[in-house]
Amino acid sequence: MFRSLLSVKKPVQQQSLLKTSVRMIRTFNQEEQPRIRINSLAPNFTADSTQGKLNLHEYLGNSWGVLFSHPADFTPVCTTELGAFAKLKPDFDKRNVKLIGLSAEEVDKHQTWIKDIEEISALDKFSFPIIGDSSREVAFLYDMVDEEGFKNLSNGIVATIRSVYVIDPSKKVRLIITYPASVGRNSSEVLRVIDALQKGDSKGVVTPINWQVGDDVIIPPTVSDAAAKEKFGDFNTVKPYLRYTKA
Known part of the structure; x- marks a missing residue:
């Protein structure tokens, strides 16, 4: 990081010149x-x-x-x-x-x-x-x-x-x-992922490929079948690790 040359009060024109020079000598270090x-x-x-x-x-x-x-x-x-x-x-x-x-x-x-x-x-x-x-x-x-x-x-x-x-x-x-x-x-994709994130946060689920609002969601593998039944009601088991339910 650099130490600003503007810390000392200068006339306005001189401040402007100094501000330009500070920007020119600013170095960006990846370590920082x-x-x-x-x-x-x-x-x-x-x-x-x-x-x-x-x-x-x-x-x-x-x-x-x-x-x-x-x-x-x-x-x-x-x-x-x-x-x-x-x-x-x-x-x-x-x-x-x-x-x-x-x-x-x-x-x-x-x-x-x-x-x-x-x-x-x-x-x-x-x-x-x-x-x-x-x-x-x-x-x-x-x-x-x-x-x-x-x-x-x-x-x-x-x-x-x-x-x-x-x-x-x-x-x-x-x-x-x-x-x-x-x-x-793709602005629509930004909206889509926000919908998916907010759905996941509120319901404790994850969303499959190309998920859109209204589509079925996935029950996380960390949730047991018994807990899934209690929390989500009906769900469809495709594989033990892939279970769909209504959003």
Whole structure:
């Protein structure tokens, strides 16, 4: 980590120059990077966003969250993604999920980009925050880049700052997906996995391949037949370790 040169008060113009130089000399060391795994605590941070200063844990409160990131503003794939998530915001709201975007540029530029997103996706209003991460601090904190991108994290556009993190109300990371720069995300899949996670948490079940709301669920092998009968009622045994029941 570096020690900020801004700790000593300077004239505004000089502070601006120093801030630029600090960003240029910032070095990112893998030894200092948190290791984020499923069920690890989501690293907290405070950053500027298009809706003001945002502290991740405080913003989420008792809600679930989806933090999804982008390498730069005015990029074609990311523009379509943000528009798609914005259209689905009412569906995320129903599931008690807050959306948080991130792009590795300044908030002022995000505000201009939002106008394009609204126009292209025919939105009345873009209504969730996009974090400004021009310093790449959050990208580093959440390990959002590929191997080559990490080497260039301090300078220039970095590909593959395109990750999705689903965070539950206890602030644990429950899902991580990182996409290459050339592949657009599937917003419906993010909704699907949130449904599956919430179903599993509330009912003590797991979900099979391609599960959708209304489909049968699987009773975990750790639950005995007697306990399964008491808890779920009827169930269908395909194999001793594969038992289906109604959700």
